[in-house]
Amino acid sequence: MNINFPLDWFFIAILFFTGAYCMIVSRNIIKLLIGFEIISKSATIAMITAGQATNNMALAQSVIIVMIMVEAIVIASGLALVVKSYRLNGSIDIKKLMNLKG
Template identity: 50%
Template sequence: MSTFATEWYLIAIIMFTGFYCMLVSRSIVRQLVGLEIVSKGAMLTLISAGALTNNLVMAQALLITMIVIEVVVVAAGLALLVKNFRVNGSADMWKLNGLKG
């Protein structure tokens, strides 16, 4: 097994962990943790692909943009969490079932 294959195999495991967390957890904070883990896995795929193809400079440029995006997304997600906490008084995803049809 090449280094590349090992890397991507482990990345697949990391992403599986993140998705599993998002799937089973009720707490919004924990879901955000899962989201972070998934996006870390996505970042690793990019840098690994860039390193394999000798395209590191470009991969790095993409990663810097991605990190900026991630900060805003997480900050916005936490803002939403705090607002939900103020309005509904809980941080529980599954208690939200007001909308049905």
């Protein structure tokens, strides 16, 4: 039995707030991806504590492995887009992507 369950979720909420704040206020695309990564980490902790609470660690671990893989793919694609956008616009500002035409 996991006695830390409420404490875990307190820290999960703090991590989620940190990532969400970064994604809301930042205009830098790399910072946005870092915020996304922090939110994914909070989801990872949430998954493992839920697995511990329901005593089903194998399912939790398999879901976490899939999640980590998806996270890596999203980050790789996003960073590739950032580098391409920097080469085209000379900036990593998210607002520069607003003037896409056609």
